[in-house]
Amino acid sequence: MKRKLFPVLFSGMCLFTSCSKMLDVKSHSAVGTNTLSAADVEAFLVGIYNRVQNAPGAEAYISFDIVGGNLINSGATSDGGLNTFISNVLRPENGLMSAPWNGYYSALYQVNNLLEVASSLPESQRNTEIAGIAHFFRGYIYYNLVARWGGVPILERNTKEKVKRNTEAEVWAFIEKELQLAVDNAPAFTTGQYYQVSSVAAKALLARVKLAQNKKAEAAALAEEVITSGLFSLDAFEKIFRAQQNNEEIFSFRNLTIESSIRVSTLFYTYAHDVKGSYVYRPVQEVMDMFSSDDKRAAMSVDTYQGLRVLNKYPSGQSGTDPIVVIRLAEMYLISAEGQGLNGLYRLNELRRERGLGDIDPVDEAAYLDAVLLERRKEFLGEGFRWYDLVRTNRAVETLELLDREVKFPLPMNELALNNLLDQNDDY
Incomplete structure (x- = not known):
């Protein structure tokens, strides 16, 4: 049987020979319509997983660590210039701004294609599940967009037209709608099958989305539903x-070497290391010091090799790829803990005991939130949470000595050139 090759959108690239033609290239927030036949839907679904996994690029998965005070460029002689390092990253012309923007919208193009086809398919349980998976990915894509840029264009259908930004509130509401559709329609979770989107993964991501909006009671309730489901x-x-079968992962990208361009590990290991690498970023000393000797996470999180600090969660280096953990149960414990305030102390201490640490008893709500955020920093180092944790709790400017504008990413410079209906975030 002859296999079809499905088109993938590539645009917004300015080749040095013809930068003057930049405006003739389609904007990533104005993508063209495409259709698929019903017979190809299952095959295309596999491509959706691949596209959402790969399109944003490796550094998208750790960008909140890069600008969140966990990492600094490996060539820095000290950690003293951390806020300058962050400001240099948060520039409209920086590739760390354009790559994820382009990647997420490119992936959205394919997800929208799938949803368009799914809407015309005969009613069946599987077709409903496929639509649920697509809604999960659309919610996941927009969570990553809104957490970085605030209001962005909402595209429920692909279009060739340029479009304006929606408000941040409209984007959050859209994400909630998408994830609720996924909760209602995505497949049930099968034990050990965390590389597949499930309804409970959608519920877990919805808990994250609720917490991001400070809807703490709703976030805690959803997290508790996941914790008490008996599935994890x-x-x-x-x-x-270390890619071993476990009971904690809720959804991850398998990220197999044969089909992946995501090699996060090369960014952290030196070429002299056994697995080799490019050593682009290193943990700051504060990160190295935050793990106590009895913390079971320490060795899997950080290491020192030939006197150089190394983030150790992604161990493959140039030899292969590592799974990308998107949602796991520890996050639900910490969402529940934060969402309940001091009443959730039991969840925080349950997690701490599991990680080899003793119970704590903060004196008030302020001290308690400090403790929760510190636990999140230790638990999710290198998983892309730190900067946004500080932003959503209004601590980023003070903690990282950022400019006020740096609580949002700047829209990419070339995207503004391609779409004159977009406006830049304040003060960039």
Whole structure:
């Protein structure tokens, strides 16, 4: 049987020979319509997983660590210039701005194609599940967009027209709608099958989205539903981050070497290391010091090799790829803990005990939130949470000594050139 090759959108590239033609290239927030036949839907669904996994690029998965005070460029002689390093990253012309913007919208193009086809398919349980998976990915894509840029263009259908930004509130409401559709329609979770989107993965992501909007009670309730579902349990770091079967992952990208361009590990290891690497970023000393000797996460999180600091969660280097953990149970514990305030202390201490640490008893709500955020920093180092945790709790400017504007990413410079209906975030 002859296999069809499905088109993928590539645009917004300015080749040095013809930068003057930049405006003739389609904007990533104005993508063209395409259709698929019903017979190709299952095959195209596999391509959706691949596209959403790969399109944003490796650094998209750790960008909130890069600008969140966990990492600094490996060539820095000290950590003293951390805020300058962050400001240099948060520039409209920086590729770390354009790559994820282009990647997420490119992936959205394919997800929208799938949803368009799914809407015309005969009613069946599987077709409903496929639509649920697509809605999960659309919610996931827009979560990543809104957390970085605030209001962005909402595209429920692909279009060749240029479009304006929606408000941030409209984007959050759209994400909630998408994820609720996924909760209602995506497949049930099968034990051990965390590389497949499930309805409970959608519920877990919805808990994250609620917390991001400070809807704490709703976030905690959803997280508790996931925790008490009986489907998952906290597990050892050496299983989670060494690609061993475990009970903690809720949804991850398998990220197989044969089909992946995502090699996060090369960014952290030196070429002299056994697995080799480019050593682009290193943990700051504060990160190295935040793990106590009895913390079971320490060895899987950071290491020192030939006197150089190394983030150790992605161990493959140039030899292969590592799974990308998107949602796991520890996050639900910490969402529940934060969402409940001091009443959620039991969840925080349950997680701490599982990680080899003793119970704590903060004196008030302020101290308690400090403790939750510190636990999140340790638990999710290198997983893309830190900057946005500080932003959503209004701590980014003070903690990282950022400019006021740096609580949002700047829209990419070339995207503004391609779409004159877009406006830049304040003060960039």
